[in-house]
Amino acid sequence: MPEATAEPIVVVDDVHQSFGEVEVLKGVSFTVAKGGVVCIIGPSGSGKSTLLRCINGLVPIQRGSIRVANFDVHMLGSDKEKIALRKEVSMVFQQYNLFPHKTALQNVMMAPMHVLKENPGEVRERAIALLTKVGLAAKQDAYPGELSGGQQQRVAIARSLAMRPEVMLFDEVTAALDPETVKEVLNTIRGLAQEGMTCILVTHEMRFAREIADEVHFTDGGRIVESGPPAELFDRPQMDRTRAFLSQVL
Amino acid sequence: MQPVWDWFRWLYGATGINLTVFYDPFDRARFASGFVMTVELSAVCIVLSIVIGVLGAWIQGSRLRVARTVVHWYIQAFRNTPPLVQLYFFYFGLGGLLRGVGGSGPVVSNVTWAIVSLSFFAGAFNVEIFRSGIEAVPRTTVEAAESLGFSRMQTYLRIVFPLAFRISLPALNNNLVNLVKTTTLAYAIAVPEMLYVSSQVWSDELNVPEMMNVLLICYFLLVGILVYVMHRWERALRVPGFGI
Numbered sequence: 001m002p003e004a005t006a007e008p009i010v011v012v013d014d015v016h017q018s019f020g021e022v023e024v025l026k027g028v029s030f031t032v033a034k035g036g037v038v039c040i041i042g043p044s045g046s047g048k049s050t051l052l053r054c055i056n057g058l059v060p061i062q063r064g065s066i067r068v069a070n071f072d073v074h075m076l077g078s079d080k081e082k083i084a085l086r087k088e089v090s091m092v093f094q095q096y097n098l099f100p101h102k103t104a105l106q107n108v109m110m111a112p113m114h115v116l117k118e119n120p121g122e123v124r125e126r127a128i129a130l131l132t133k134v135g136l137a138a139k140q141d142a143y144p145g146e147l148s149g150g151q152q153q154r155v156a157i158a159r160s161l162a163m164r165p166e167v168m169l170f171d172e173v174t175a176a177l178d179p180e181t182v183k184e185v186l187n188t189i190r191g192l193a194q195e196g197m198t199c200i201l202v203t204h205e206m207r208f209a210r211e212i213a214d215e216v217h218f219t220d221g222g223r224i225v226e227s228g229p230p231a232e233l234f235d236r237p238q239m240d241r242t243r244a245f246l247s248q249v250l
Numbered sequence: 251m252q253p254v255w256d257w258f259r260w261l262y263g264a265t266g267i268n269l270t271v272f273y274d275p276f277d278r279a280r281f282a283s284g285f286v287m288t289v290e291l292s293a294v295c296i297v298l299s300i301v302i303g304v305l306g307a308w309i310q311g312s313r314l315r316v317a318r319t320v321v322h323w324y325i326q327a328f329r330n331t332p333p334l335v336q337l338y339f340f341y342f343g344l345g346g347l348l349r350g351v352g353g354s355g356p357v358v359s360n361v362t363w364a365i366v367s368l369s370f371f372a373g374a375f376n377v378e379i380f381r382s383g384i385e386a387v388p389r390t391t392v393e394a395a396e397s398l399g400f401s402r403m404q405t406y407l408r409i410v411f412p413l414a415f416r417i418s419l420p421a422l423n424n425n426l427v428n429l430v431k432t433t434t435l436a437y438a439i440a441v442p443e444m445l446y447v448s449s450q451v452w453s454d455e456l457n458v459p460e461m462m463n464v465l466l467i468c469y470f471l472l473v474g475i476l477v478y479v480m481h482r483w484e485r486a487l488r489v490p491g492f493g494i
Contacts, residue, residue: 056397079401086399097394100492101412111398114408145491156394163398 009034009198010055010167015064015074017047017054024050026222027064030215032167035196039209039230042219043245048202049094051219052169055200056091057082069166083115090160091169094176096152098144104131104155105140108162116163123162130158134188150181154188161192168192170201206249210234218242268457271464277451284447285468291364291443292430292472298369299429300422303376307414308406310381321377328374333367334435340367341439364436372429379425383418384410416487423480427473434469444468 008031017025024047032038040048053059055066057073066073071085098107108127112118131137134154144152153173160168170189174182186208193199193212203209209216210230218226218233218241226233226242234250237243258272271281306324309317328336341363348357358366387410395405434445445465452461 058393058397083399083401086397091394091397093390093394095390097388097390099391099395099409099413101416101489110408111400114404115399143490143492145489147491159398 007034008032009036009069010200011065011067012051012055013065013067015051015054015061015066017050017059017061024222025054025061028219028222028224029064030217030224030227032198032200033214034166035198036214037193037199037212038201039213039216040200040202040219041204041206041209041216041245042225046219047222048219049171052091052171052200052202055167056089056169057085058091087116087163088165089167089169090163090165091171092153092156092160092173094172096144096149096156096176098152098156098159100144103141103143104136104147107144107155108159111159112162127158127162130161131155133161133191134158135184148181149177150184153177153181153185157185157188157192167198167200170199170203172202172204174203174205204249206234206246218245220245267460268455269460269464270455270457271451271461277455280442280447281444281451281464284442284444287361287442287447288430288433288444288472291361291368291433291436291441292476294365295368295372295429295433296426298365299372299376299426302369302373303380303422304411306373306377307380307384310377311384311406324370325374325377328371329378333371333432334438336371337364337367337435337439360436360439360441364433364439364441368429368432368436371432372425375425375428376422379418379421380414382421383414383416386417387413416489416492419480419484419487423477423484426480427476430473430476431469 010032012031013029015025015028016023028047028051030038040051042048050059054061055068055073057076061074064074068085069088071081071088073085076082076085098104099110102110105124105127108130109120109123112123112126113120128137128140131140134157136151136154136158139147139151139155144155147155157173173189174185177185182205186205189199189201190212201209201213213230215227216230216233217224218237218239220241226237226239233242234246237246255273255278258269262268262273270277272278306321309321312318341360345358345363391413392405392410395409400408433443436443437445437449440446448461448465452458
């Protein structure tokens with residue numbers, strides 16, 4: 001794995017976010033170095049997914065700041081500015097969220113063609129290369145409904161990569177998959193991490209987090225309870241809450 | 251075709267079943283023109299009502315509250331009143347007012363009023379049909395488009411609408427079938443469509459039972475063709491594994 005450089009590409013500082021009365025994030029701070037892999041673990045409802053949505057600008061924050069590459073995410077007002085951000089940060093969802101009326105290849109090609117306005121011929125070549133990379137070149141003309149969950153998720157990863165992002169966000173991408181197909185998706189993510197892609201993963205795959213992460217954050221109740229390198233956090237958790245959680249899932 | 255016409259003339263002589271719309275050139279011409287008028291009326295109203303439906307559903311999702319309210323009351327007005335009353339309202343109510351302003355002669359023809367009235371009537375239902383289709387597109391699919399950098403307009407045109415349209419098609423079929431059948435109401439304002447010309451024929455020829463059967467079969471065929479075309483369209487748009 002390439003050494004993460006010191007310069008952070010994502011800086012999350014004291015982020016507060018609430019849906020109406022409910023405060024989901026209560027002051028979350030962390031940084032991710034360029035090329036770094038960060039895993040966020042924690043019980044359901046602890047605000048992990050919301051955090052990723054904030055980083056992608058899908059959900060506005062009430063207080064604090066988020067900086068990704070050259071974008072101050074919390075300051076982005078117009079749709080245009082948000083679109084510029086989303087070329088840098090790409091997100092993969094738990095439910096794949098492929099466009100059901102488009103083939104695998106079209107799913108991968110759509111955003112570069114219509115958002116980046118790139119040449120269709122080049123986009124097509126790149127899309128085929130990406131599908132090959134995730135092991136689905138043979139399925140390029142299949143519709144999402146004809147693919148298994150794991151295959152759909154790999155197409156979704158290829159679709160995100162087609163935007164050539166600086167940062168990839170993975171939101172519990174294996175949670176909806178059966179155990180056998182989890183592996184193929186994790187292998188794809190592992191490959192990306194090894195190539196030096198900056199990744200932020202929300203995951204329940206503790207073994208995978210331990211293997212792949214440079215740093216792991218344990219969240220609960222809208223706060224980061226404990227952070228550290230995986231070996232530290234998993235083997236010698238300092239906080240009682242972390243210990244209680246890990247004893248349940250490991 | 252002459253042998254066919256002759257056969258109907260023979261049928262009248264032999265059995266008393268008097269289908270003048272086949273063997274009498276004058277009746278044949280006016281019934282044919284009525285048939286054509288019904289097809290034209292249906293086709294124009296189908297297109298306009300779909301346009302109204304798409305626009306209305308789009309406006310209902312807009313940020314402009316005034317626009318949403320206008321569409322809401324439009325739907326209430328046209329869904330909660332009988333189509334015949336609407337037709338009378340347009341032709342005698344609005345049409346009468348316009349005549350009062352213009353002085354002499356109708357400003358808008360009865361055919362135009364029928365098109366306007368029926369299109370708005372069916373359009374009100376189409377708005378609701380498309381709106382429910384749009385609402386059935388998963389929020390997460392829209393979010394995925396947003397996260398890939400699609401603008402609101404691009405998301406609507408490339409993702410939401412194509413999916414919503416497919417979801418809406420079965421309900422749309424129903425409404426369009428109803429629309430074709432409702433064109434018979436234009437009879438009431440003397441639009442020379444199929445029912446109207448038939449009534450002229452049976453007044454002259456006194457062959458009411460025969461004409462009723464002719465009408466029934468003609469509408470059955472017309473609607474049958476529409477349903478067939480719509481089903482073909484549904485099948486052409488079908489996406490493997492999308493479940494509709």
